[in-house]
Amino acid sequence: MRALELNGVSVYYGAVRGVEDVDLYVDEGEIVALLGANGAGKSTLLKAISGIIHPRHGSIAFFGDNFGKLSAHRRVIQGLVHVPEGRRIFTTLTIGENLELGAYGTQRNRTERARRLNEVLGLFPLLQQHFQRLAGTLSGGEQQVLAIGRAMMSNPRVLMIDEPSLGLDPQKVDIVYDMLEEVAKLGTTVLLVEQNVSLALEIASRAYVLQQGSVVLSGPSASLVDDSRLSDAYLGKSADDHD
Ligand SMILES: Nc1ncnc2c1ncn2[C@@H]1O[C@H](COP(=O)(O)OP(=O)(O)O)[C@@H](O)[C@H]1O
Numbered sequence: 301m302r303a304l305e306l307n308g309v310s311v312y313y314g315a316v317r318g319v320e321d322v323d324l325y326v327d328e329g330e331i332v333a334l335l336g337a338n339g340a341g342k343s344t345l346l347k348a349i350s351g352i353i354h355p356r357h358g359s360i361a362f363f364g365d366n367f368g369k370l371s372a373h374r375r376v377i378q379g380l381v382h383v384p385e386g387r388r389i390f391t392t393l394t395i396g397e398n399l400e401l402g403a404y405g406t407q408r409n410r411t412e413r414a415r416r417l418n419e420v421l422g423l424f425p426l427l428q429q430h431f432q433r434l435a436g437t438l439s440g441g442e443q444q445v446l447a448i449g450r451a452m453m454s455n456p457r458v459l460m461i462d463e464p465s466l467g468l469d470p471q472k473v474d475i476v477y478d479m480l481e482e483v484a485k486l487g488t489t490v491l492l493v494e495q496n497v498s499l500a501l502e503i504a505s506r507a508y509v510l511q512q513g514s515v516v517l518s519g520p521s522a523s524l525v526d527d528s529r530l531s532d533a534y535l536g537k538s539a540d541d542h543d
């Protein structure tokens with residue numbers, strides 16, 4: 301089953317091209333990576349899928365249903381969650397409060413909210429350990445773990461995450477990537493945006509490479525690892541170009 305299917309998606313910011321004519325699909329249960337240099341259009345594509353911005357052309361279908369102009373909020377209720385670049389957790393709230401805020405669609409259902417909280421805390425013991433701590437006192441890696449935990453509180457069918465490794469030291473990156481694998485094992489489909497190619501290709505079954513708003517390369521991760529077109533599209537930049 302296609303969890304996500306994009307056909308001919310173009311997004312513009314006024315006259316500035318975000319992405320152009322993108323075709324992409326993610327099957328249920330897959331981890332798919334979306335790669336590309338800074339400014340390639342990765343975040344733009346995630347924002348279009350989550351409904352924060354609307355494409356000028358093209359269609360986005362979620363488990364076979366066209367999203368059309370459905371609001372971002374309704375998309376979360378339908379099972380699509382987006383962990384944005386920079387994580388956006390609430391630093392003056394506790395971990396527990398941050399998690400509660402992720403429980404979309406449970407306003408009138410305390411039992412369901414409690415069930416999800418138990419499930420997420422069971423999965424990610426780190427969040428259980430620090431439940432009462434203010435989120436602002438967590439390290440960057442721990443904040444990323446919290447952001448993923450909060451996303452899982454919405455009981456998503458598809459989780460999209462934007463540059464989870466950005467700014468984290470290698471050890472913390474491992475924790476975050478282990479967590480993403482846990483999420484996938486639960487049956488949640490993952491669309492992963494990364495600038496770190498080798499890291500993403502390790503856990504993704506397939507990848508798409510964006511360059512200046514267009515898909516220039518796609519295929520199974522194993523076939524991309526040694527593809528020189530990948531470095532052409534991508535590694536022309538240096539690691540310190542990160543924003
Ligand atoms: N809010 C915005 N207004 C105008 N241009 C934007 C905006 N956001 C992104 N862009 C432009 O769209 C293109 C794609 O950006 P983005 O999706 O953020 O790339 P990536 O996430 O791959 O680094 C870039 O040229 C960028 O400058």
Ligand SMILES: [Mg+2]
Binds near residue numbers: 343344
């Ligand atoms: Mg980005």
